[in-house]
Amino acid sequence: NTPVSYEGKTLTYCVDPDWMPYEAIRDGTHVGISADYLALVAKKTGLEFSLLRTESWVQTLQLLQSGDCMLSPLLNRSATREQYLHFSQVYFRAPNVLVSLRQQPFLQTMENIGSRSLAVPEGYRLLEHIQRYYPQTPIVLVENETAGLHAVADGKADLFIGSLYSINRQIQQETLYQLKVAGWLGLEDELRFGVVTAHQPILTAINQALADITEAEHVAIYQKWSRIKVPEVVNYTLMWQLGAAALALILLLAAWNYRSRYFYLRLQEKNRQLEQTRTELEAAVQKLEFLSNHDPLTHLYNRNHFDNNLRAAQQRAAQAQQAFSLALIDIDLFKQINDTHGHTIGDAILRELAQILSTEVREQDQVTRWGGEEFVIFCQHTTLAEVKALCDRVAAAIKRHSFSHNINLTCSFGVAEQQDNEDLLHCFERADKALYQAKQAGRNQICIA
Numbered sequence: 001n002t003p004v005s006y007e008g009k010t011l012t013y014c015v016d017p018d019w020m021p022y023e024a025i026r027d028g029t030h031v032g033i034s035a036d037y038l039a040l041v042a043k044k045t046g047l048e049f050s051l052l053r054t055e056s057w058v059q060t061l062q063l064l065q066s067g068d069c070m071l072s073p074l075l076n077r078s079a080t081r082e083q084y085l086h087f088s089q090v091y092f093r094a095p096n097v098l099v100s101l102r103q104q105p106f107l108q109t110m111e112n113i114g115s116r117s118l119a120v121p122e123g124y125r126l127l128e129h130i131q132r133y134y135p136q137t138p139i140v141l142v143e144n145e146t147a148g149l150h151a152v153a154d155g156k157a158d159l160f161i162g163s164l165y166s167i168n169r170q171i172q173q174e175t176l177y178q179l180k181v182a183g184w185l186g187l188e189d190e191l192r193f194g195v196v197t198a199h200q201p202i203l204t205a206i207n208q209a210l211a212d213i214t215e216a217e218h219v220a221i222y223q224k225w226s227r228i229k230v231p232e233v234v235n236y237t238l239m240w241q242l243g244a245a246a247l248a249l250i251l252l253l254a255a256w257n258y259r260s261r262y263f264y265l266r267l268q269e270k271n272r273q274l275e276q277t278r279t280e281l282e283a284a285v286q287k288l289e290f291l292s293n294h295d296p297l298t299h300l301y302n303r304n305h306f307d308n309n310l311r312a313a314q315q316r317a318a319q320a321q322q323a324f325s326l327a328l329i330d331i332d333l334f335k336q337i338n339d340t341h342g343h344t345i346g347d348a349i350l351r352e353l354a355q356i357l358s359t360e361v362r363e364q365d366q367v368t369r370w371g372g373e374e375f376v377i378f379c380q381h382t383t384l385a386e387v388k389a390l391c392d393r394v395a396a397a398i399k400r401h402s403f404s405h406n407i408n409l410t411c412s413f414g415v416a417e418q419q420d421n422e423d424l425l426h427c428f429e430r431a432d433k434a435l436y437q438a439k440q441a442g443r444n445q446i447c448i449a
């Protein structure tokens, strides 16, 4: 159906030199969505198209107005453009969006932009739309979409308005990740061919070709130009700050933990030392107590214990009206043993005798080393006959025992029974006299006071 007059002729056309992915001139060649559609239309109509290169969209519009360009393959219809262009059917739609800095709120629609300034590319149909429907909006005119996005990024305008796909691409390519889509304009780009009035008849063939484009062909072009690699935008500053804060917290906790553990271990060590000191002190007190009441050589009670405890025992005996008895035991000729065998053997003999005394006495009897080689046995509730029997038993045990160095040991005994609540000391003196008598009588015998 192509009019004959266009057959074999080359049709001149102009495009926006910088509006990817819709269209652009790269190295003198027309590229983008409109280039692919134009190729399809050329194939389906048999028409030949020749690009007239321009520097800007404004220049493209001027060449269309002057008729130097016969058509432009991808533009919106507007009242101004209808004065010199006729349009084909819509063959590509794209939403228009508002773009702002990331920190701006989400504005949703033009109704919410308030007094914010708006960057719009010169010559774009959107400019006509804003001036007509939002005349109060402060406009910042820019050369193209790239310039508009930079104006927002640099704070020269609050918002930019443009087509979603091209904006998306520009943000990626220019790495303007401080920008975001802040709302939808509600106005779609409805893109079509525009043919200058003088060449209107060509539209019939173009519309026919556009109608013949299959769904698969549409999808292929859309997929080809919308496949933009979207890099993951990671806020490294925030991540770094969060990481540093977490690390600081971990270090703080670790330090606190280490410090607590240090103090806990020190406390434990101090407690252990304290416990050890307490045990040592207890042992020392026990030893002192023992030493204050015992003879260190024989471990029998000493004179101190005799004085402190046996006087109390005497009083108890008095109250119970039961007499006690005393037996004084003195080793015979002990000086000779020392002189003959030495003091160390003398000590051993003293210990052996102490052992015999401790074994032979009854449970209620108390044996004391009175001093030197002299011992006392205090016998509670004991008659003279009983204490005499005890001394016989001791003498027999001494006789039986084989002492160190085969020493033949004998002892003399002086025995006394308490008489009429007699004082312990007085009774002791009588026993001592009896002992003296035993010595005088030739030793190795028991004398009763």
Ligand SMILES: Nc1nc2c(ncn2[C@@H]2O[C@H](COP(=O)(O)OP(=O)(O)OP(=O)(O)O)[C@@H](O)[C@H]2O)c(=O)[nH]1
Residues within 6 Å of the ligand: 297, 330, 331, 332, 333, 334, 335, 336, 338, 342, 343, 344, 345, 346, 347, 350, 371, 372, 373, 439, 443
């Ligand atoms: N090895 C040793 N000897 C002691 C100890 N205490 C006193 N003697 C000695 O006991 C001896 C007592 O001697 P004397 O008082 O003369 O009495 P004796 O030789 O036993 O003679 P009679 O008592 O008369 O039978 C002294 O030589 C003291 O040095 C002691 O703890 N160890």
